[in-house]
Amino acid sequence: MAEQEYDVAIIGGGPAGTTPAILLAQKGRRVIVLEREKFPRFRIGESLLPYSMGAFDRLGVREVLKSKAMPKNGAEIATACGSRMVKFYFKNGFRLKHGDAFQIERAVFDQVLLDRAREVGAECREGVHVESVDFREDGVSIRTNSGEVRARYVIDASGRNSIIGNQLQLRRPYPNLRKFSCFGHFTGVQRDEGIDGTLTRLVRGEGFWFWLIPLDAERTSVGLVMDAATFRARKLSPEAMLEAAFEASPLMKERMAAAKRIGEVHSAGDYSFRNERFTGDRWMLAGDAAGFIDPIFSTGVFLAIQSGELAADALDRVLDDPACRDRLFAAYQKRVGGIMDKYLRFVTAWYEPEFIEVFTTPAKRFQLAAAVNAVLAGHVGFSWGIWWRMELFYLVCRLQRKVPLCPRITDHITLEPQAA
Ligand SMILES: Cc1cc2nc3c(=O)[nH]c(=O)nc-3n(C[C@H](O)[C@H](O)[C@H](O)COP(=O)(O)OP(=O)(O)OC[C@H]3O[C@@H](n4cnc5c(N)ncnc54)[C@H](O)[C@@H]3O)c2cc1C
Known part of the structure; x- marks a missing residue:
């Protein structure tokens, strides 16, 4: 009734x-x-x-x-081999109203x-x-x-x-975003001291990336995102896939060296x-x-x-x-x-190889980094100052495809089956 x-x-x-x-x-x-x-x-x-x-x-x-x-003061993006890394702090974002967040x-x-x-x-x-x-x-x-x-x-x-x-x-x-993700909570993950210990860390390989999110003094959420087709081709369980991916990335191997998983590995796929x-x-x-x-x-x-x-x-x-x-x-x-x-435009750009080359090349000119930082902080209201800087950022990414304006990344790490 x-x-x-x-x-x-x-x-x-x-x-x-x-x-x-x-x-x-x-x-x-x-x-x-x-x-x-x-x-x-x-x-x-x-x-x-x-x-x-x-x-x-x-x-x-x-x-x-x-x-x-935990407070969250920004993020760090690094390549899976560990050769390139950039940190950004929300306090330096372009005219940001809010300088921190929560993990x-x-x-x-x-x-x-x-x-x-x-x-x-x-x-x-x-x-x-x-x-x-x-x-x-x-x-x-x-x-x-x-x-x-x-x-x-x-x-x-x-x-x-x-x-x-x-x-x-x-x-x-979204046909271009058919991804698979597996993730869990760990203790003992390597972490930086001070404010850097609050950052979300993203580690990017070719066709895959990891997140490391500090949850409290002990626990870190660690996850892997990869192409769903690659996951299927690897024929591994989510647990084994996560371990294999840590092994494949020198940077993750180092960060996870003393890590212990607490609880199960969860997974999600085709979520976009x-x-x-x-x-x-x-x-x-x-x-x-x-x-x-x-x-x-x-x-x-x-x-x-x-x-x-x-x-x-x-x-x-x-x-x-x-x-x-x-x-x-x-x-x-x-x-x-x-x-x-x-965000769809930004995410699509992230999965292009040039994105990480441009993103990890520090550029103070035109306050491009500050504008990207603001969008990553959630500044989505219309702002002319952010709009033209983001357009310029995308233009640099497009040009990078043809002309190396920023140093190329040469040590590619992939999770494709033939590379395993
Ligand atoms: C791999 C991965 C990593 C992510 N990492 C992040 C991150 O770091 N930061 C971030 O901001 N977002 C992240 N997200 C996204 C985030 O998980 C979601 O965007 C967020 O949870 C959306 O909130 P919601 O309230 O819309 O849905 P949900 O959090 O999914 O809540 C939906 C609720 O509806 C309930 N429900 C479902 N069906 C029914 C039903 N039939 N009847 C009654 N109740 C029902 C569910 O039980 C659930 O409690 C991630 C997503 C994925 C897949």
Whole structure:
């Protein structure tokens, strides 16, 4: 039997779900979050961006997160052989409002947000699996393993499961980003002292890369991303693939020499896609449920929070004035799609060989590095100063293909089967 009607039902208790849950409940809206798992639960996505800090203030969680997280002051990018390396610090980003971010275990982060949603009045049900959504003219009926929930609007924040996106067959994969990733938590990973010990470290080979994210004084999240086709061709388990990749990279071998894995190796594959539409009459998609690009620049949680905020702001107005729905939903689609386009271009460039040659060649001229740094921090609002610098950066990458403006990288390390 159907229950009371909510203003907004949210599918999924990750950051894209709890962000609008908190914001709408704070405005006095009747909100329900339906989460299929019981928290705390493992999730990947532990390195956050400075431009989420403003949202954490708005959500009222910055201080509690600070007490549970490592600070993150920037990132380091190195080649797998260890011959080239560059570090950047958010404090040097082009006119950045936020100079640091958090590195945090997702089980902890997501629990803080879910607790906050409950605290401000959202009803949060765990262990509730959404099976499908029926759309009515005046609202939605959500079928779950424990009955039906009715609401005026629904936000699908079910992550890459994308319940509504799949139901309406909106999913479009990015053919150039068919990747596979395996990852786990380790102790004893080599780490630099001081502020450098807070950086996200990226180690890039040809067709693959690693992340190293410090989670606390002991533990580091370490992951490998590679072409899905190469993973299949190697015929290894995710555990064995991870070990083989450490072996293949002199830099990773050194960093992992004293490392011990704690817990299992997790894996994910073919995760990059975008849904054709993010809104309908009674629904909005937020976070990964709208689309996921690639983990390289740690934009996933940032986009989840950003889209969650935008969805909440739009729905809060639409609930009072349904006549403005089409305009606000169209603006949402344009804004979220625009941010995804920016990062998609950046991610696509990352997988070109020239990117790393340009990126690891320090250039103070024109403040190019500072502009790239700002985009990596989540500065996605329009800024002329950043726009032309990024265009110049892409131009240099394109020219590098033909003319070596920056020193070439010659010691290529690959995970292709013939190289093993
Ligand atoms: C390999 C890899 C590494 C990554 N690293 C980073 C990183 O360093 N930094 C970063 O910012 N991002 C990273 N990401 C991306 C990040 O994991 C996601 O972008 C982020 O979790 C999206 O948040 P979300 O709330 O949209 O979805 P999720 O966090 O996936 O939350 C969705 C929730 O919906 C629930 N759910 C799903 N189906 C149902 C259902 N049928 N009924 C009810 N509930 C349901 C799930 O249980 C889950 O709790 C990475 C991703 C990958 C694949």
